[in-house]
Amino acid sequence: MNARDLIWGLALCLTLLAAVVDWRSRRIPNWLTVPGVFIGILMHAVISGWTGAKMSLEGAGLALVLLLPFVLLRALGAGDWKLMGAVGAFLGPVLLLFVLLGSIFMAGLMAVVQVIKARRVNETLVNIAVLVQGFVAFGLRPHPEISIDNPKSLKLPFGVAVAAATILCFIAAHRAL
Secondary structure, three states: OOHHHHHHHHHHHHHHHHHHHHHHHOOOOHHHHHHHHHHHHHHHHHHHHHHHHHHHHHHHHHHHHHHHHHHHOOOOOHHHHHHHHHHHHHHHHHHHHHHHHHHHHHHHHHHHHHHHHOOOHHHHHHHHHHHHHHHHHHOOOOOOOOOOOOOOOOOOOHHHHHHHHHHHHHHHHHHOO
């Protein structure tokens, strides 16, 4: 097993474990994400020295910076945010962007299925309109009712979407070789 396969294997293990935990509890715990960031950085530092550590830090930092506004708006949980930081630490900034876009796409598909299954299509469309109007009128501020803090809101396990996207990116990266 070469270093690239080891790093992909660890990233896959991290995201699959996060998916299982998130599916069961709708939370991604710090005991999984925080060590994931440090292990990703350490692996790259051992394999490639400062260059690898720098790439790993860039990947983690990019994920955390890109997703922080969504955490502050209460549209994304802090565990999801830290999971993407850990994925960035393992995969670096370029592959992180592919996994992030894939995760957003997968989460969107999951959300559409969940909304249809719960028969809340009209309510969801109204909520989207309210959010857009609020953002236009008041700027990017959290909505008191339309957020992950509302116990009545539908929630999906973003960790599952991240794991699916990581698997798809792994397959695509290995087919390209």
